[in-house]
Amino acid sequence: MSARAPEIVINGRFLMQPVTGVQRVARELVRALDHLIDAEARPVRLRLVCEPGADLADLDLRVTTVERAGGASGHLWEQCVLPRRVRGGHLLCLGNTAPLVALYAAHPTTVMIHDLSYRQFPKAYRRHYRLGHRLMLPFLLRRAHTILTVSETEKAVLGSLRPAALKRIRVTPNGGWRDGAVEARNADVGTGYVLYVGSLSQRKNIHGVLAVAVRLAREDGIATVLVGGTSDILSPIASAIPEDVRHLVRFAGPVTDLLELAELYRNAGCLLFPSLYEASPLPPIEAMSFGCPVVVSAIPAMTERCAAAAIYCDPDDIDDMVTAVRRAIRDRAGIAEQIERAYRHARRMSWRDQAEAVLAALAGQPVARGTLPCEVAQTVREPELAVLH
Incomplete structure (x- = not known):
């Protein structure tokens, strides 16, 4: 009698949360895990445990059991209901948190920590958000x-907290x-518009984005x-735009429909x-997939993620950001080679590859990954973090 295949139990709490970067990653990764195991008949069982109201339509699950x-x-729900449903499986938590009872019981638990x-x-x-995560982090480490994380940069930060x-x-x-x-980019974009995709938060430099928007409009x-958009975990952002340029600065709100988001990338002059x-942002790679020029900040995780496929700017210098955007929009002939480089780079960023890496990590096997050259000078703001003992 053959032994049953090992089971991975996925913590589905992310399915009930507003969709930002963390939830997008979790949804795409669960879908990729399911499709990979189905396509290659891997000897692994997947079981997704979620709340009754969770919407699974976009996951297109083929072999995953939903509970x-x-x-x-x-x-x-995560702390009290989920642990009773794990039973003998390996618990996979994709949203920065995990049930404490599972951690203390030494039940096999893998957690993805996206960023700090x-x-x-x-x-x-x-x-309340800061306090909850500060209390949770030492237990996770x-x-x-x-512990899964999404970049070497973030691994170094986590390691500095608990070597x-x-x-x-x-x-x-x-x-x-x-x-x-991915469909081809709209060839008739012309100058297009400057596109920003992300939460309207301080750490995303939303004030810098708005300052650039006002300059470019005027x-x-x-x-x-x-x-x-914002959410209940983010501090409010003052987003007043001067009256004379208000017609050129549009807040589209959250866009969760991928077809609508794709259309925005296809028609943008640049991101x-x-x-x-x-840690490992989605919008730059998504924009590259559509041939949309990308302007990003010269910080370590961004150069690791984008390599030589993006235009870099100093996020603390409005003039430098404006100059970089103008280059991306106006210098079409000079930037054509970079757009082709970006296409090639984006094709290397696959959810299937991430699913492969997660399965390898859960099995205790080495995670195979290539290293991409960073051909750009960078200014680094080192995190000031106390070590967790």
């Missing part, structure tokens, strides 16, 4: 069977646009479209993404 469990919601931005930019987050955890931290870089779903007549802190 809906009620009785609580949010944090309480709330530590470096505490004023960008509300107090001490007790999790395996003893480094041997359990595995890097599984994020994918880009959904595999096989001096060049170029419009800016901002995709994203502006001058974030002050990132």
